[in-house]
Amino acid sequence: GENVEQHPSTLSVQEGDSAVIKCTYSDSASNYFPWYKQELGKGPQLIIDIRSNVGEKKDQRIAVTLNKTAKHFSLHITETQPEDSAVYFCATNRWGAQKLVFGQGTRLTINP
Amino acid sequence: EAGVTQFPSHSVIEKGQTVTLRCDPISGHDNLYWYRRVMGKEIKFLLHFVKESKQDESGMPNNRFLAERTGGTYSTLKVQPAELEDSGVYFCASSQDVGPQHFGDGTRLSIL
Numbered sequence: 001g002e003n004v005e006q007h008p009s010t011l012s013v014q015e016g017d018s019a020v021i022k023c024t025y026s027d028s029a030s031n032y033f034p035w036y037k038q039e040l041g042k043g044p045q046l047i048i049d050i051r052s053n054v055g056e057k058k059d060q061r062i063a064v065t066l067n068k069t070a071k072h073f074s075l076h077i078t079e080t081q082p083e084d085s086a087v088y089f090c091a092t093n094r095w096g097a098q099k100l101v102f103g104q105g106t107r108l109t110i111n112p
Numbered sequence: 113e114a115g116v117t118q119f120p121s122h123s124v125i126e127k128g129q130t131v132t133l134r135c136d137p138i139s140g141h142d143n144l145y146w147y148r149r150v151m152g153k154e155i156k157f158l159l160h161f162v163k164e165s166k167q168d169e170s171g172m173p174n175n176r177f178l179a180e181r182t183g184g185t186y187s188t189l190k191v192q193p194a195e196l197e198d199s200g201v202y203f204c205a206s207s208q209d210v211g212p213q214h215f216g217d218g219t220r221l222s223i224l
Contacts (some may be wrong), residue, residue: 004154032154043116043203043215044155089155096141098210099168100156 002027006090006103014111019080021106023090024072030092033066033073034100038087047088048075080110114138116216118204124222130192133219136196137186143167145213146179150200161187171202191221199223 003026031052037045050064066073071089091100117136146158159169163184181187205213
């Protein structure tokens with residue numbers, strides 16, 4: 001079945017540095033790749049998403065890149081700030097099946 | 113615009129009892145999804161409604177779980193009888209058509 005591997009499971013960076021989280025998927029029919037941020041006690045919040053016909057998308061300090069050949073996609077956060085500390089989840093789904101398959105999550109800690 | 117709301121936020125019950133979780137999607141969203149995260153693992157899909165119809169229930173773990181969406185508005189997820197392994201956080205999400213899924217803050221279910 002579909003599988004998404006997410007790495008690293010924990011990531012600690014200094015404030016102002018960049019953070020990169022990577023996900024690898026198994027289903028070649030995957031065509032939608034969202035990233036969610038979950039803060040303590042809250043539900044996952046969509047922060048950026050990309051579709052399979054696009055290789056990269058940016059939104060201020062956040063960017064997502066997609067390599068369909070290698071079946072992996074990455075989240076890049078630049079100029080990190082303390083409020084970026086949270087658990088981040090990648091996910092995918094395939095055309096015609098809206099259920100999301102999630103990665104295991106990455107706990108990102110920004111050190112002041 | 114109100115987001116996805118879930119009730120209760122926490123529930124603690126004994127093994128063998130019954131619990132009902134409720135989800136109110138964003139107004140106008142025909143698509144409603146249930147997911148759960150057990151023991152710090154990845155978020156896993158349970159089922160997907162389109163209006164009042166079950167579009168995909170491939171993730172429902174067993175027949176102790178019953179989801180309903182009468183009238184195509186709010187949804188309930190009943191667990192009867194509850195077992196220890198049902199403990200976790202249950203998330204509801206909603207979307208318009210094939211748009212991005214927006215999550216509620218979840219119900220934390222503890223089975224004693």
